[in-house]
Amino acid sequence: MSSTKLNSEGVLLFEQPFARVPYENYRKVFRATQRNIERELGNVQAVSNDLLKRSKSREVNLEDAAKSVDGMIGRVENLKRKLSELQDTAGKPTLDVTRERLQHLMTVETLQTTGSLDFSRWADTRLDRWLVDWALRTGRENTARTLAQDRNIETLVDIDLFTDIRRIELALSKHSCTEALAWCSENKTALRKIKSTLEFELRLQEYIELARDQKKQEAMAYSKKHLVPWQETHLPQIMQAATLLAIKSSTTCGPYRRLYDDSRWLDLIQAFRLAIYNLNSLPTEPLLNLALYSGLASLKLPSCNDRSSHNVDCPVCDPSINTLAQEVPFSHHAxxxxxxxxxxxxxxxxxxxxxxxxxxxxxxxxxxxxxxxxxxxxxxxxxxxxxxxxxxxxxxxx
Known part of the structure; x- marks a missing residue:
């Protein structure tokens, strides 16, 4: 078996999402924990300060003070229970997944050549992961689950993430922004860092639907609550949307017809997918396609475009992957x-x-x-x- 020195940096080039997804999941657990702590301890602090203030002015008796203390103890115990459940149901499993994935990547650094049996096993597992990723991105969830279970790589693939993506995209396809807005709320800080306008577009769409149904009072209240806070960056769009209250959905006026057009829902699906991919460092193309692009770009020759000169053993000429090959440049060989x-x-x-x-x-x-x-x-x-x-x-x- 021929072998060459293993370039671990090159091998790990596509592996950033592999470690990033569980990291993002654990960060969500951390933020949920932080919110619970701030809310419950904030209430405890408020009751404690009130009790201290009343005690100084001698406006509280021992029975009221005991009830207040019992209430604070109850809140702290409830907080402890919530945090324990959160850690058991989401925190620990996510940490276990992160640890297993990092150990899987560390295996590459211990290997010396591509001809070793250990690297062959690792590469086979990587291919299985990429096949699962491709199946998930193309809507073949049952195939992905079956392959992951058969290869025993459930912790090395992101089935739950893509199931969540599919759930939200399905809701958007049914003209519901509720699920997508809930996701935006959970990831508000991260979306702000990447300057995503997804939440505004979703809010605008809900406003458009109210205008479509001629619910003018509800639309004005909705705009005041959810659109006006974006006026510093989206004032022209908000002003244009305000005009919708005087224009019916049957309008033939270009700018307003586009706002009422159902194709906006498809744009929202694409915007949501781009945002969640961005947060998890996922490429927009399946990892399998990216790997094939790399290989095809090193093989593609001008003769591959000539059907009369197709080579039976050339991957570029193979009809099953020639579509991908058309998107890559010709190879440059010294x-x-x-x-x-x-x-x-x-x-x-x-x-x-x-x-x-x-x-x-x-x-x-x-x-x-x-x-x-x-x-x-x-x-x-x-x-x-x-x-x-x-x-x-x-x-x-x-």
Whole structure:
């Protein structure tokens, strides 16, 4: 088995989302914990301050003070229970997933060559992960779950994340912003950091639906509560939206017809997907596609666009992945590799290229095999010209 020195940095190039997703999940757990602590302890602090103030002015008796203290103890115990449940149901499992994924990545750093059996196993697992990722992104959730269970890689793939994405996108496709807005609330700080306007677009869409139904009072109240806070950055859009209250959804006026157009829901789905991918450092393309792009870009030649010269062993020429190959540039090789279009084998000093009188070149091995089967005659695969094998000339690679 041939082997080369393992470039761990290159191997880990696509692995940022692999570690980032559980990190983001645990950060959500941390924020939920922080909110619970601030809310409950804030209430306890308020009651304590009130009790202290009344005690100084001697406006409280022992029975009221005891009830206040009991109430504070109850809140703290309730907080402890909530935090314990949150840690058991989300915190610990997420930490376990993070630890297992990091250990999986650390395996690469201990390997020396690509020819080792351990790297082969690791690469097989990576391919399984990429296949699950591809299945999840293309709506094949049952296939993804089955493959993950069969390969025992449930903790190494993001089925729950994509299930959540699909749930929210399905709600948006049914013209409901509720689920997406709840997600925005959970990730408000992170969305603000990446300057995402997803929440505004969702709020605007809910306002548009109220205007569509001619619920003018509700629309004005909604705008005051949810759109006006965005006026520093979205004032023109808010002013345009305000005009909708005087315009029906059947309008033919371009700007307002576009606001009422149902295609906005598709735009919201795309905006939500882009935002959640961004927060989790997920590429917009499946990881499997990105890996294929890299390989195809190193193989694609101008001849691959010519159907008459397709090579049976060339991945770029393969009809099943040729669509992906069309999106990558041609490869740039300092030294060309000449491949026989009959056999798919590389032509070199041991398998010399042979040229027909018409200039077409094929490998000696393929032509010798053809001549042996046809009484010394060979046929050009491009022009169908026939000639004797003895009429061919050797070509020397320089």
């Amino acid at each position: 030294n060309s590799t000449i491949v026989c279009r009959i056999s798919g084998k590389i032509m070199d000093e041991d398998n010399m290229p042979m040229v027909f009188p018409n200039g077409q070149v094929y490998s000696r091995e393929a032509l010798e095999d053809m001549a042996a089967k046809h009484d010394g005659m060979v046929t050009c695969q491009v022009t169908d010209q026939k000639c004797e094998f003895s009429a061919l000339k050797k070509v020397f690679i320089s």
